[in-house]
Structure formats: structure tokens, C-alpha cells
Amino acid sequence: MNEHGTCSQQIEKLSPKTGDLLVVSIPHLMTKEQRERMSSALQAHAERMGFKALVLDGGATAQLQPDLGEMLAEQRKQTALLEQIATQNLALIEALADDQGLDPEQQPMAYLSGAPVHGGR
Numbered sequence: 001m002n003e004h005g006t007c008s009q010q011i012e013k014l015s016p017k018t019g020d021l022l023v024v025s026i027p028h029l030m031t032k033e034q035r036e037r038m039s040s041a042l043q044a045h046a047e048r049m050g051f052k053a054l055v056l057d058g059g060a061t062a063q064l065q066p067d068l069g070e071m072l073a074e075q076r077k078q079t080a081l082l083e084q085i086a087t088q089n090l091a092l093i094e095a096l097a098d099d100q101g102l103d104p105e106q107q108p109m110a111y112l113s114g115a116p117v118h119g120g121r
Contacts, residue, residue, distance in 0.1 A: 007041065007042075008045065011042075011045050011049075016046075016049055016050075016051035017050070017051065017066070017067065017070075018049075018050035018051065018067070019050070019051065019052075019067030019069065019070060020051040020052070020066055020067050021051065021052045021053075021054065021067075022042070022046070022051055022052070022053045022054070023054045023056065024038070024042060024053070024054070024055050024056070025056045025057075026038070026055070026056070026057050028057070029057045030057055035055060035057070038055050039053070039055045042055060
């Protein structure tokens with residue numbers, strides 16, 4: 001199999017997603033022509049699959065950097081859901097207290113389990 005085919009298979013194994021950055025390091029210095037050829041081959045894959053590509057001389061590694069914007073957006077959604085749950089829980093607790101006719105400042109007479117509160121202040 002040729003070098004281009006091997007590179008294509010390796011990129012597809014990494015499964016880059018839209019917005020990801022694929023960094024490819026070469027263990028030796030390349031000529032200008034080699035760098036341009038490698039960059040154009042990677043760019044063709046990047047355009048087809050929707051990721052970004054960067055070729056560096058030195059260090060024989062390839063790594064995939066996920067799109068942090070996507071992760072941040074997901075974390076914001078989760079935070080909003082948690083805030084919504086907390087607000088709903090607070091409203092439920094207040095509604096239960098109102099239903100019991102309890103004053104929030106007054107010491108409760110029973111635990112939520114129904115067991116009486118003993119002792120006091």
C-alpha cells in the first residue's frame with residue numbers, strides 16, 4: 001500500500017469530527033515540497049471530513065484535538081438543566097411547606113419521614 005493510502009487509513013481510524021484539529025508531526029525536517037505535498041493531502045481529507053489539519057516538522061506523532069467549543073456548549077446545556085432542576089425542587093419544597101401550613105421560620109414538629117422531632121432548642 002502506498003504512503004498516501006496508509007495516511008488516509010490512519011486518519012479515518014482517528015475519526016476526526018467537524019471542528020477537531022488533527023496535528024501531524026514528522027520526525028525529520030521536510031523540504032518545502034514535501035511539506036506542501038503533505039499539507040495538501042491532509043487538507044483534502046480535512047475539507048472532506050470537516051476537521052482542521054496542521055503539519056509540523058519533528059516528532060512522529062499524530063493526535064486529535066477535540067473541538068472544545070462543542071464540549072463547552074454541552075456543559076452549558078447541562079448546567080442550565082441542573083439549575084432548572086434546582087429551581088423546581090425549591091418550588092416543590094416551598095409548595096409542600098405551604099400545603100402543610102408551616103411557617104418557614106418555625107421549628108418543624110416532625111421530620112419528612114413523619115417521625116416527631118424531639119428535644120428542641
